[in-house]
Amino acid sequence: MSLASNSSPLISSETAKQHASRDSCWIIVHGSVYDVTDFLDEHPGGSQIILKYAGQDATEAYEPIHPPDAITTNLPKNKHLGPVDPDTIVAIAKEVTEEEKRRQALLAARPPLDEIINLHDFEVESELPCPSAKGWAYYSSASDDEITIRENRLAFQRVWFRPRVLRNVAKVDWSTTILGQKSSLPVYISATALGKLGHPDGELNLTRAAGKHGVIQMIATLASCSFDEIVDAGVPGQPFFVQLYVNRDREITKRYVQHAEKRGVKGLFITVDAPQLGRREKDMRLKLIGEESGAKVQEGQKDVPKDQGVARAISAFIDPSLCWDDIPWFLSITKIPIILKGISTAEDALLAYDSGVHGIVLSNHGGRQLDTARSGLEILIEVTDALKKRGATRQFDIFVDGGVRRASDVLKALALGAKAVGVGRAFLYAYCAYGQPGVEKAIQIFRDELEMNMRLLGVTTLDELRPEMVDARALNVHTGSIAEDNLFRGTYQPLSLAKFRDAKL
Template sequence: MAYQRVWFRPRILRDVSTVDWSTTILGQKSSLPVYISATALGKLGHPEGELTLTRAAAKTGVIQMIATLASCAFDDILDAAAPGQTFFLQLYVNRDREITRKYVQHAEARGVKGLFITVDAPQLGRREKDMRMKVVDEDAGAEVQKGHEVKKDQGVARAISSFIDPSLSWKDIPWFRSITKMPIILKGIGSAEDAVLAYEAGVQGIVLSNHGGRQLDTARSGIEVLVEVVSALRLRGYWPDPRFEIYVDGGVRRASDVLKAIALGATAVGVGRPFLYAFCAYGQEGVEKAIQIFRDEFEMNMRLLGAKAIKDIVPEMVDAKSLSSHFVMTPQDNLFQNTYQPLQLAKFQESKL
């Protein structure tokens, strides 16, 4: 819903006969300013799980972020890649740091181009719909948990995440820098203060995210945090800096959402649920179709904005003043309303006694 509180300020009478929405993310070429964000347990939605994303990404030139909690084995995903295909790795940090070190260094040896460390999940949030499911399908579980005891009475997410280290802190960043040469990005920043600390810690980027709205209730979305983060970095002379990139994930459903984030300072955005829906319903072809829809929308919206290339999308093209207010009237999001079903209230039958 936050994206609907950002309004476009289009420019006219510009030659937009050709437009180019390609970009680079951490120095890696991408056909879109979008990467496939890490999501767990792909085989819950499709028998081939994350491999559907890998093959679609290869055909469309989009970068895939591999989840620590993927259903498919890490090496199986890399083995299914096309020559030269780019991957990032999302990392949940294990209590056993030796396991984490081996995992990270193996990923680097296999050619992964960026390490995205999730920092907003020292404990999994109370995901009540998930908890109602309880049972974990062994065939669709996380590959990283195979061979370990898994509790099945608290929902899928909690069952597979017991290894995550809640002691992870800023003091661990130098250790990560010592074990890998991959760019390090902190995924799950929710405030300007932590964005500043991340820059000062020497990482190469941050992802502004509220973890899909499934961690801390009422935490702001990434797009809402973006404005204050850019302002705080600029105030200290840290921004713009080509050595430090900002990404946003959560709630992106249209190319127009992506363009709003870019105008406000993001390099690219992560998209998760839309690609999940696509491969759950239609497999690899569904993901390719979803990416094609993004392409068509980029072409249309960039022309209507008056931007020939990503570099032409500037802050003056959006009005984001409403983002600072959480009590405003916004257009109803029919896409959201039609996709997500609210929890149903229990209905009690009147007794005939």
């Protein structure tokens, strides 16, 4: 369906091809023609990637990294030229590469879903179905030496249970409420961007599975599917949270937030730990804008450096001036509960409490920002202690994300004072590998593990969890030996160094 006005005259594809230069650049997206000449140097990914598709149908390249309405929202109406004449489009036969043939063969050889028994399995299986190595690099990458992404996982393993026995645990209930919304798990699906890089349906896999099983999904600002497309795919009454990167243009931010409120979103999670995105070297080595796309077209032009990867290419709009002084403005433009996502110290947790927001997420952005930042779980203890000393009395929820792969991780966080836990990559990997059924299987794995662990711990409801049920004395000790996590080590892919190109000797 064309995104342009149906009353516009049809434009032949041959006419579009005549506008394939920097001086006059048209592209076709979703059956409509757009004049993007004036937008070339404003494009967050740089002009090179647009010029590569000048005069052509760019839909295939556009879809994985843009919501469907991105071009219509950001491009002035007078640049929407009209629908392309479908009778003039000549289908281009695409050669199936050997790499793609190999990927399809490996995809067909995946284990059946009933052989997936833990969340680590999804990570192993998700790399092969990913449509491109660039997509996998974007998903799996973390900043610098990737110490924090590994620490996020290891932190949970430095906390030990103190189970109680001889309690009647015939019936256990792991349901809860999160920001007043019922949830079948003490887990919400945390925001992850660019879902179509891993699966054609993108974030809709999460939406449909979450609606079916009573789990809350957080919609990412940089989702491949549009906000409305995701909300419309939900079942009646399905609750959503939304994650917000604050735009330099606050009017755009205001419209987005207030539109989310009108659509019934139940929580606004403002990302506060990303004034600049971290250096994610796996992503940078397999950059979005590669040498193969013809760097000559951007010589002398202001552009995004071609080695910065997907993350940098799509994030130029984020406002680095966001500060505590802006919080009253956010509280004034919406009645949605506001959560600050990315708190890393007790000092900032107290500032958040004093600012009047409704809660915080203790998070290091999945290890993708400041490397050697501490895990959310480690921060949790100092934050809860600081709030007790402050005498905090009003409702102020604390969430934790990063590194969660087991229900035991969830229970440890809840015992130490978290209200719920955010899980991002694990659900992302699940749908990369198996689509919506993969997400449903991941939810079921959490259920099965929660039932077992709650019984073995000696609790029947989440309200019975207490700090004394865990031994967290070693949590802030970052040296010494612990039992090795073979599953995590088996899925983690170490960083690589620059390599020599094939040489003709």
